[in-house]
Amino acid sequence: MSEPDHTLPECPIARFLTVLEGPWATLVVRELLMGPRRFTELRAALPGISPKTLSARLKGLERTGLLTRTPYAEVPPRVEYELTEAGYRLQTVFTAMAEWAERDLPVR
Template sequence: MDTGDVFDPDCPTRVVLDRIGDKWSALVLLCLIGGPMRFTQLRARIGGVTPKVLTQTLRAMEQDGLLTREAFAEVPPRVEYTLTGLGRSLHGPISVVAEWAEDNVHEIMRCREKHARL
């Protein structure tokens, strides 16, 4: 199987980088690593995401094979989102980036403030 080339502007790996580099996709992935969640649970846990953007993100992640959407025939209807094996394989890389962001947020903000004063 051929591998991609992220430095080739015509290579679809750039589409993959866009998906995994999107903050909402990363946050959904981090939420779902603990198990299936409903839309309202995801929205509450993530915070700050509009229903429209969360819906778009979930649909795109489903199309990319990162999660599955399961609708249950209940009243009221219930829908759960679950990571696929491919989605779970992203947990390590995404969690490392999230941890780095948490560890370095104060330094980054300090640098931004310093730069804004210049």
């Protein structure tokens, strides 16, 4: 499950899981589907995530081409993370996940 990109598995479900590894990557994408976000905004939206984990997930998603990182030459410096077109197309998967969970996994 931890193969590098150039040996992505044949099965598309396994490929999906290799890239969206673990819950945090998925929750980071969920946040970014709402629009570009700064590092501090992502941290605030994801209680419990450590800066190290958030940084690692953002780097991984950038490497796979799902998001871009844009630094702005401001004081203080500002960096924005934004999904690429491929990243935004994950919306269909998230909608399917949410619809299934709303129906079949009610909050008790």
